[in-house]
Amino acid sequence: RATRNEVSSLKNKIAVLRASNVASKALVVGPNNIRVVVENMDDTDPDALRSAAEFLTESLQDPVAIVLG
Template identity: 65%
Template sequence: MSRVIVSVKLIDRSSVTAEVLPLAVQIADHEKAAVYKASMIASKAFSVGTSKKIRVLVESMDDFDADALKSAAEYLMDTLQDPAAIVLGSCPDEGKVSLVAAFTPGVVDLGIQAGKFIGPIAKLCGGGGGGRPNFVQAGGRKPEYLTNALEKARTDLILVLTEKAN
């Protein structure tokens, strides 16, 4: 019978915590900055529909990542209230696009699903995405098309919501 001796080097937990904590603070600060930016752009929302007024907001959020966009979209859904449709986009890194679509229950009840809506928009940016009927994250690899994609999202939302909310 032979013996196997294994040597394991234990990591000092305090050094890991010291490395991770600043990163966690940085992430939290980044998401707070996104929510602050969202509070500044909330006034750009406009209403669509005659019988049922739906608040719409489609905006670029500079270089915020997908998690920060999600935080911003959640804040905007609370701020704009139901019914509201929100699409946010950004270029967080070179060669990368992040998109988020958030639809309140009043929009989903009209038969408009975020997951189905964002697909063609993300495709314009060389990507795709998916998610729930009320919330979706998407991405792409062509940041030069983000502006056009957001314009299409705005136009498409106006058309479909005007039709459904009248």
């Protein structure tokens, strides 16, 4: 079980690192300056995607739209 938790933690960290690269590519659209991030994160499990989305939500200024898959 400890190994499984460690693997999950490492996957989350990798997803957050990938998300930090994606954050720099955010597009600003519309009169309200909405930051939009759309990225295909192949081979990323749902928990890691959630971690990446949370990182992007916290690191980009509001308003923000994030689509990860």
